Structure formats: structure tokens, C-alpha cells
Amino acid sequence: MKMLSKFGVLLLVGSIGFMSSCKDDDKDDDMTPTPEPTLYEKVGGTEMVSDPANAGAMIEKGRLSFRAVVDSTIFVIAGDTVLQPFFPVLLGEVQNNDLSGFAVLSKNLTDFFSVAAGAENYTYSGMNMVDAHDPAKNSRMAMKSDDAAFDAFVADVVIGAQQNDVPNDIIAEVGELLETLRDDVVQK
Numbered sequence: 732m733k734m735l736s737k738f739g740v741l742l743l744v745g746s747i748g749f750m751s752s753c754k755d756d757d758k759d760d761d762m763t764p765t766p767e768p769t770l771y772e773k774v775g776g777t778e779m780v781s782d783p784a785n786a787g788a789m790i791e792k793g794r795l796s797f798r799a800v801v802d803s804t805i806f807v808i809a810g811d812t813v814l815q816p817f818f819p820v821l822l823g824e825v826q827n828n829d830l831s832g833f834a835v836l837s838k839n840l841t842d843f844f845s846v847a848a849g850a851e852n853y854t855y856s857g858m859n860m861v862d863a864h865d866p867a868k869n870s871r872m873a874m875k876s877d878d879a880a881f882d883a884f885v886a887d888v889v890i891g892a893q894q895n896d897v898p899n900d901i902i903a904e905v906g907e908l909l910e911t912l913r914d915d916v917v918q919k
Contacts, residue, residue: 769849770904774897777852793850796895798841800905804891805836813883820871832871847908860915875918884916885909 775792782790839857862868
């Protein structure tokens with residue numbers, strides 16, 4: 732009987748040791764998946780770099796990436812005969828060398844894309860997407876968008892991204908992000 736008790740104690744101690752060693756191994760092999768980087772992190776994230784548009788200033792690389800694409804896209808849209816009728820105010824300003832509206836649009840779109848892509852150091856304080864695309868609430872919009880205009884906008888964003896050497900997989904993610912806005916932007 733004493734032999735069985737000693738054997739039972741040894742078995743119990745050995746089992747506890749084995750189980751705890753297995754548990755420790757689980758910690759070493761941590762099976763918790765690494766979170767997928769945000770789209771903002773994929774385009775540069777919070778790494779600070781020199782701002783080419785503002786001598787001596789620094790900017791987050793992710794924000795700079797989005798601003799470059801936004802600015803290129805605005806110029807692509809300006810040349811797009813499908814989208815020109817939506818933006819006569821902006822186009823008239825630019826033709827008169829008044830870039831104030833362009834600067835506001837660039838900042839708002841850059842803020843919007845940065846925040847939507849996961850930036851934590853910026854906020855978007857512009858109009859919501861429904862109001863921004865409703866001429867009754869936004870005097871800078873000449874008319875309501877339809878699906879064809881939205882498709883043209885997405886195509887112009889792709890061109891703007893390609894002009895900035897954005898990889899196709901990132902362009903696809905931006906396209907997915909844009910597609911979530913279709914119901915708010917398309918109003919006719």
C-alpha cells in the first residue's frame with residue numbers, strides 16, 4: 732500500500748511537472764496571431780520623414796503617402812471629362828491660380844483617407860460623406876453622383892496611386908475602402 736502511495740505521489744508530481752512544462756512550451760510558441768498591419772502602416776505608418784512640400788517640416792510617412800495620391804488624384808479628376816461637371820467651383824479656382832480650395836480639399840481627403848486607413852495621430856473633421864456629396868448641403872458640389880461617376884472616381888484614384896508607384900495590393904485595399912463609401916456618395 733505504501734508503495735502504491737509513493738507511486739501515486741510520484742505520478743501526480745510527474746504529471747504536474749509534465750503539464751506545466753507543456754504549458755510553458757505553449758507560451759514560448761505563442762499561438763496568438765500577430766495583428767495584420769493597418770493600411771496606414773502598410774503605406775508608411777508613423778515613421779517621421781521630411782515633408783517635401785514644407786521645408787524643414789516633418790510628416791508621418793503614411794500621411795505623406797496618402798497626400799501624394801490624393802493630390803495626384805485631384806489633378807487626374809480635373810482632366811476627367813466624366814467628373815469635371817461635378818467640380819466647377821474647384822476647377823474655376825484652379826484656372827484662376829487660386830489653390831485655396833485645392834489645399835482644403837487635399838487636407839480633408841488626406842485626413843479622411845489617413846484616418847479611414849488606421850492613422851491614430853490625425854482626425855477627420857470634414858463633412859460626412861452624405862453631406863459632402865449632396866449639392867444642397869455642399870455648395871462646392873454641382874450635382875449628385877451616380878454609380879458611373881463613382882466608378883470614374885475610383886478609376887481616377889487608381890491612376891493617382893499608380894502615378895505614385897503604389898503597389899497593386901495596396902491599391903486593391905484602397906479600392907475596398909472606397910467601395911464601402913458607395914452608398915453614401917451615390918445619391919441618384
